[in-house]
Amino acid sequence: MNCTPKPGLNVPIITVLDDSGKVIADEQRRVIRHVVQNGYGADVIFGVGTTGEWNRIANAERRRIMEIEVDEVRRINSDWIADCGENSRPAIHSPQSENPQSSILNPQSVEAWAGVNGSTRAEILDNLDAAIQLGADAAVIAPLAIEDLAERDIVRFFQRDVAYLLEASKSDLPIFLYDNADINAQGQPPHIRTRIVKHLSRLPWLRGVKVSASRRVIGNYTKAALHYKQPGKFGVYIGNAMLIFEMYRPSHGLLGRLREGWRDHLLHDTPPIGVVSGPANCMPREWQKAWRVCWAGDDELTDVYQDLCSRFEKICGFEENGRRVMKIIACIKRAIELDGVISSAAVGRGTKALSVEQKKIFCDDYYALRDYARKRIDLTWQTTSDRA
Secondary structure, X not given: OOOOOOOEEXXXXXXXXOOOOOEOHHHHHHHHHHHHHHHOOOOEEEEOOOOOOHHHOOHHHHHHHHHHHHHHHHHHHHHHHHHHOOOOOOOOOOOOOOOOOXXXXXXXXXXXXXXXXXXXXXXXHHHHHHHHXXXXXXXXXXXXXXXXXXXXXXXXXXXXXXHHHHHHOOOOOOEEEEEOHHHOOOOOOOOXXXXXXXXXXXXXXXXXXXXXXXXXXXXXXXXXXXXXXXXXXXXXXXXXXXXXXHHOOOOOHHHHHHHHHHHHHXXXXXXXXXXXXXXXXXXXXXXXXXXHHHHHOOHHHHHHHHHHHHHHHHOOEEEEOOEEEEOHHHHHHHHHHHOOOXXXXXOOOOOOXXXXXXXXXXXXXXXXXXXXXXXHOOHHHOOOOOOO
């Protein structure tokens, strides 16, 4: 078993749908390659997550996405090995320089994580079995989204049902918890309780948690896992992506150092190892660089990328009936469509769609954002699209 969770940029890919809600396979493959950006984008491809509208599409379509994702990531990694040799990725030639960059970034292959989410325990286990058979690099389960699983039975479900399936198939597939209050079943608490995370961290194949929550909740999960996992063996991934710009920023002065000490205390000196960004579907290079400058503590560039990433979120909000409505998924799909990666920006039933007027407004704002990025950041970290 790979005992070290993959750090870096974790991109929950969108699902490319036709008007009937079916996956468009060839365009789904193009999205995956677009997000990877030849090694300068995603470190992990996460399929069938909330950004992928898992709860808006039929389970058969979830399985199709898993198949496409695992196969396409395997092809990408094989291409890299063939082109550059094992354990390396191609360097990118910077048009601003006479010579190619001397360092090769991201020396390890990208991983395919399968969201095996479902509304019932049976669906979860069937999808998990499919992920095992496909050879996914990891599986992600949202226990609070399972409608027929009471909170008091979560630990037993993982100890018995999930463990039995892994053992019966002789699989060492790493499992990650998925904590997102937006998809929780009715009557469930907003987040997985700390004592449950602590108990589940005993399981050898439970490798981490993807969590959209506050810094305090993230710290609680870190503390819980440290009871049964060595540092670095349980990965916490930040689901509220904009939080990285504050969480990793170095502090200055006495008050700043006190604040930083309190932050480290809450995180138990074990910071999250990755970020989960939906907008990285259309801005994978920008978000990869954002992660790097935040982790490095580069104040100046952190400001630059925080400004850029926040601007995308702002243009995804629209005034409707006197209130501001966020339509992140629809805007991400529209952006990728404008970039020529996909031809269908259809959203699943129940996902907030863009009106005709909103599509026009977003188009103008998105092109303006791209122009703004060209003036602010290095060309290497500006996302490119391969219309072929």
